[in-house]
Amino acid sequence: MKGNVNNITIKNNIIVVNVKKMAYLIELHISSNITIINNLLEGFGSGVYGVALYNSDNVSIIDNEIRTTGGDLSGIGVNYDVLGSGNSAIFLTSNSNNTFVKNNIIYTNARYQIIINTTNTSDSNINTTNGTNNTKIDLNNTFSQNYFVIDDVNVINYFTSNGEFIKANSVQANDTLLFNNLSSRHYNLIFNIPLNISFYKVNTIDATFIFKSGSAGSNVTGLLFNLTDNSAIILSDVYNITIHSNSIFISNVLEKNLTGIIIAHNSYDNRIINNAITLKGKNSLTGISVSNFYENRFGRSPYSNLIESNLLFIISENVAKGIYVSMADNTKIFNNDIYLYAKNIGYAVEIVSNGSFAPYPTTVWSNNTKIVNNTFYGLGNNIFLIKSYQSYNTYIANNSLLADGNRSFAYIGYKTSGG
16 A cells, blocks of 8 residues: 555455565555455565555554565566665564564565564665664564574574574564474474464474473473484473473484473473373383483582373383483472383483582582372383482372383382382
8 A cells, every 4th residue: 555544454465476576465655544354465476575564554454364485586677666676574673663563473474574674765665774774763563473484494593503593583482383293304493582482283293392491481382393312302401391281202323312392400390291202213212301401511409390190102222211310309290101111221200419419519419209199001011110319309190000010010119208
């Protein structure tokens, strides 16, 4: 829409544009009091703007799905549109103010998903960077709770080549990342802000998600991990992470030990709930580990982590472990079903402590582990359904324990206390 437009609502439309040069799906010039809600916008071109605002005020962009696929801007040539040429799902320029952007699904291959350019310009080939070019005008544009779709093509716009999350992109704390078939190779993705993480449509993930300091409050829900010789999720020195209702399948081919979900170092108040985890291979395989060991070093102890209502299948030609707890305090293991096959040794839950694991005075020996209302089944040569080694105040109650092996133990303890 060109010219001064005021007090309108653009609602419930499907807009698809496919051009060789520049595509503008919704374009507003010098407009005010506009609501753009519940539309499907899809554009293909050498350049694409999903929603583009020029010197507009009080525009709400809510509950839309915006898909843009742009190419080479050099193919556009001269562009006389005041907005110029570029690629982004949302583009604000010339001091557009009081823009409210919430609950939109943004699926774009653009390097910058949202561009805010506050510099007045007559250049007909604008190609700004993400962020704000500050002027003396105090602008108030709000972005909240948006969804960003990530796939094998655009993942480089969200994570560096080393896997670090790019804080300079358009994703803000408490936004949602929707993964869509991340499977062309294996990725190590490191999260350092709180995010909601789930899937879009095609749900196959070949990636290790690593949550570090700064990502507290994140959650991962509904993903299907399909991995070979890599862990699915690692929590390191982080708290208040929820891993809920995911399916994890890991094949072990190489000569390496492997763990599905790792909770390490000073990690606390994390929740691993209602996940299905399968590991299959020939080495020492562990479903979930809670310990002070990660990246080849011992650190401070994890504490107050919850492992509840998970289904674990661990099948190993050597050692199979459902849950491993080491130098951790107040680990709660409730209502899990763990099934083991171990050609050599199997543990449904193994709790250990050792003085050589304690590099700091604040590192504690395994303490206050609670194992309640679980079902454990083990098949193999040597089966120890619950093992407690040099651990304190272990509480075990109302579990169903069944072992079938040449040597089978429901519970075995050494220098331990509790019962």
